[in-house]
Amino acid sequence: MKGGQALIKSLIDKGADTVFGYPGGQLLPLYDMIYDSDLKHILVRHEQCAAHAADGYARASGKVGVCIATSGPGATNLVTGIATAYMDSSPVLSIAGQVPTHLIGNDAFQEVDMIGITMPITKHNFQVMDANEIPAIVNSSFEIALSGRPGPIVIDLPKDIQEQELEEYRNELLDIPGYKPTKKGHGLQIKRAAQTIIKSKKPVILAGGGVISAGASSELKQLAEIINAPVTTSLLGKSSFPEDHPASMGMLGMHGRKVANISVDESDCLIAIGCRFSDRTTGKIDEFAPNATIIHIDVDPAEIGKNVEVDVPIVGDAKVVLQSMIKMLKKDTSGLDTLKWIEHVKKFNKNCIPRISFENDHPLKPQQVMKELAQALDEDTIMTTDVGQNQMWMAHFFNTTKPRTFISSGGLGTMGFGFPAAMGAKVAMPENDVVAVCGDGGFLMVCQDLATVKEYDIPVVVCVLDNRYLGMVAQWQKLFYDERMSHTHLGEVPDFVKLAESFGVRAERVEKVGETQQAMKDALKSGEPTLLDIIIDPDEILPMVPPGCGLTEIVGEYKVEREIPGDIRYKTPGKAQEGGD
């Protein structure tokens, strides 16, 4: 057996049914071996899409997503996708071709130091210098990618190693004494947390992506119901808690829902689970949850105390920790006095329900589009988003109820993520409908992969929210830069319908109320990949917390289904103080 064959066999043995890739000179041996193997390979049209597709595959299924690219430019094209997966703790395995071992270091044709480049954006990476190690490296890569805090892995595979004959196929895990993720959580700390919760009057749960990767959604719901705590999520935590639940407050943060931002501000006990307190979630850190005792459960010890000082740290797997916490809490809830709080929040929440019906507006309001999407789709539909206003509209106005049904690039905020991630999600979960909601700018960055969904018949539906603007940047320019719209107008081209049709992909333009819903239903019925070019109002803006401000300093008016009570604090903030999108 040769190195390349060993790679293929170990991938298949680990359950990687499909890989996304793009060949090249240094991968010729491997691709020659893929040619008559059982490995399903999807030829993407840009390596970045291979990485995002593997990421979408991983986030939708909870399995490792695999992508392959040739050395040099192929490998560097993966980098954005790997960084995206790293920031959002997604188990993506990238296999990169490399020049033959005797040429490494010589600046050989298409040589790049992929190990060096990806060191800061992978959980770990391996350069294979002996084909005999391939099975163990692949096996260990899956193990590392999925365990503890999940994350991406890179395997750098020189050309000659692909052809080297193995002496023996041995796939036992590598001995890595430096890697022992904690699962269980410290009993005493969990007890302290339980006692703190029982004593609190205004508990709030903040759920992050860690809840989803740990598969802890049902524990999260139990906890919320036992202690009467309202639940907010980070962007990545969306779909960890059913958003039709009366205790759901939706997303927290810069672009968060008002009820969530205000309730965290008022809370006396914040239970943060599997989240990393990113600046987009906390706003100005000194003003974050000022009255709360903070309990932080995370599988990555380095996240605890990194951004926010924590009172009760618990290192462990969210599911395992919550199970023992629930057990303790269940024994005695007599001291609990949180009913008044949850009633207060529920009432407040009702008054903050965002208005989504805009039936008389033209051009279409994004809220109306979200509403019609929700009407056309079932709760098993996997939604992916791109980055920008489209993402925030989805986060706000599109409710999700089941884990792994909302996939979005949070940490890196990578435009162009939504469509290829949807492609990967559909490959992983063929029974589920998969819909990508993209901005016109972001979709154009990856539109060449319409060829892939067509050629491989991957029936995703892409909704291009067509506002002819780099909407989110334009929003900041309007709010903080005196409406000087520097280079954010996208102009008149392309015609997205014609673009899709040139790839042989079904396409439809949507301009009026009611059409989104109908077009979506038709698309799903067709069973074909479809693009919907949805023309929306470019002037619609979500209220937001300016960077450097506390979570309650919201600019802009929320449009709500009913009027808001008068006691909400508004401040007019100054100019943006730090980094943008």
Add this chain to the structure above:
Amino acid sequence: MPTKMEKSTEKNHIISALVEHKPGVLQRVAGLFTRRGFNIESITVGESEIPGLARMTIIAHGDQQVLEQITKQLNKLLDVIKVRDLEVDSTVKRELCLIKVHAPTEKVRSEIIQYANIFRGRIIDVSSEALTIEITGDSDKIDALTDLLKGFGIKELARTGPTAMSRGAKTI
């Protein structure tokens, strides 16, 4: 950043880490420090008592919270097996330094040799133009000797940066 606690004072920390002895490990550690903006004064690395493992001694500057992050982030690297923050008071810390001093005359040479003796330094090379001194000790001692020798003209100086371990029978 601590929100509730006053920022604790910044100082130098001695971090001892047991790591896999293989290519790329130093790059991973050094890269981590640059990327996270940790302030690092020196790093030394060499074989440890365990075959296949190396010991790194890192002197880093920061407050308690920074130290905690450094330790945790180091621990996250798969090639790092153990990390300990060594208590300054109960740690022996030594550095090796080679100093080549301008010494054109007999008189100057004997003066330099006297200084070296006081600091328990050794002369390891002599020529008609220069003397090379080897000295080990804590950083202050080396500073003191190099200060004294500056007057003669230091032609070349190479310091290893400190390596360290805790006193007594304790190991990391």
